[in-house]
Amino acid sequence: xxxxxxxxxxxxxxxxxxxxxxxxxxxxxxxxxxxxxxxxxxxxxxxxxxxxxxxxxxxxxxxxxxxxxxxxxxxxxxxxxxxxxxxxxxxxxxxxxxxxxxxxxxxxxxxxxxxxxxxxxxxxxxxxxxxxxxxxxxxxxxxxxxxxxxxxxxxxxxxxxxxxxxxxxxxxxxxxxxxxxxxxxxxxxxxxxxxxxxxxxxxxxxxxxxxxxxxxxxxxxxxxxxxxxxxxxxxxxxxxxxxxxxxxxxxxxxxxxxxxxxxxxxxxxxxxxxxxxxxxxxxxxxxxxxxxxxxx
Amino acid sequence: xxxxxxxxxxxxxxxxxxxxxxxxxxxxxxxxxxxxxxxxxxxxxxxxxxxxxxxxxxxxxx
Numbered sequence: 001x002x003x004x005x006x007x008x009x010x011x012x013x014x015x016x017x018x019x020x021x022x023x024x025x026x027x028x029x030x031x032x033x034x035x036x037x038x039x040x041x042x043x044x045x046x047x048x049x050x051x052x053x054x055x056x057x058x059x060x061x062x063x064x065x066x067x068x069x070x071x072x073x074x075x076x077x078x079x080x081x082x083x084x085x086x087x088x089x090x091x092x093x094x095x096x097x098x099x100x101x102x103x104x105x106x107x108x109x110x111x112x113x114x115x116x117x118x119x120x121x122x123x124x125x126x127x128x129x130x131x132x133x134x135x136x137x138x139x140x141x142x143x144x145x146x147x148x149x150x151x152x153x154x155x156x157x158x159x160x161x162x163x164x165x166x167x168x169x170x171x172x173x174x175x176x177x178x179x180x181x182x183x184x185x186x187x188x189x190x191x192x193x194x195x196x197x198x199x200x201x202x203x204x205x206x207x208x209x210x211x212x213x214x215x216x217x218x219x220x221x222x223x224x225x226x227x228x229x230x231x232x233x234x235x236x237x238x239x240x241x242x243x244x245x246x247x248x249x250x251x252x253x254x255x256x257x258x259x260x261x262x263x264x265x266x267x268x269x270x271x272x273x274x275x276x277x278x279x280x281x282x283x284x285x286x287x288x289x290x291x292x293x294x295x296x
Numbered sequence: 297x298x299x300x301x302x303x304x305x306x307x308x309x310x311x312x313x314x315x316x317x318x319x320x321x322x323x324x325x326x327x328x329x330x331x332x333x334x335x336x337x338x339x340x341x342x343x344x345x346x347x348x349x350x351x352x353x354x355x356x357x358x
Binding site: 010011012013014016017018019020021024025043103104105106128130151152153154155164165166167168169170171172173174175178181185186212215216218219220247248251252255258259262263 | 336340341342343344345346347348349351352353354355356357358
């Protein structure tokens with residue numbers, strides 16, 4: 001009997017993601033190229049403050065508005081790089097980010113922008129070339145400054161997807177990882193605080209409220225018990241609580257873990273996890289609270 | 297290739313590893329289903345953001 005290990009799980013998610021989305025990405029690239037052009041890229045971005053927070057939309061951190069009181073108090077001294085999914089939380093807390101990142105090719109991503117138009121005027125938005133054209137439209141309507149990036153590198157495998165002249169960055173399958181790599185490698189921010197990168201839900205969360213539950217249910221003969229068996233439970237040493245991740249979210253965590261091992265030591269030293277919740281646990285990643293980060 | 301990822305819910309995967317053999321609290325089932333999860337997952341899982349292993353982290357492409 002052979003058991004699936006981390007590496008096999010990563011390979012499966014890699015294959016399934018490309019198989020499921022390759023055509024969508026390709027269509028999006030062609031349409032974006034034709035309608036909007038890829039004129040401005042992330043190469044033009046300069047951040048005003050090296051001290052930066054990468055803000056993702058982790059389910060637990062959304063519940064903590066106290067952190068935003070501290071962020072807003074120190075807003076002028078930091079750069080905020082926000083994942084698109086965090087826009088509603090930012091909006092609720094009257095906090096406009098410096099940069100918003102969108103790399104997901106699905107049409108539904110346009111809703112994040114549609115529902116948070118007030119955050120866009122003059123704000124820099126980083127879009128993957130494979131983003132859905134509706135997202136680009138929303139950004140243009142809102143007055144955002146679009147800067148392009150691509151998730152494909154100059155190689156035989158991605159020949160049709162790659163565009164010369166546009167910087168490529170590894171995305172890691174999720175916008176949180178992509179935002180962190182942009183902030184650390186491209187903008188060279190220092191120090192960097194990670195907020196809301198959790199890759200999991202509290203174990204009090206009903207399984208059916210998690211993102212991939214319905215997909216898992218479909219592929220496992222509509223048997224809820226079998227779906228439950230595929231959720232990974234991880235005990236968090238920072239808060240003593242247990243968190244659950246479906247195989248996809250767990251693969252996102254594993255991918256960041258794999259990327260983390262490739263990062264220069266200097267970047268790792270400058271990175272701090274500001275969120276206690278979740279399963280983000282990496283060698284040498286220090287955990288501090290938002291106040292401690294602001295005092296650095 | 298036989299893949300079996302079914303397991304008991306009592307597991308607590310500390311330190312992050314999907315390989316149940318490494319988990320001391322995990323109970324492995326006696327029943328094995330060949331390729332069941334893998335083949336289904338290949339068709340149905342995955343998000344809509346590029347997820348590629350290996351290679352470079354960044355290229356300027358100037």
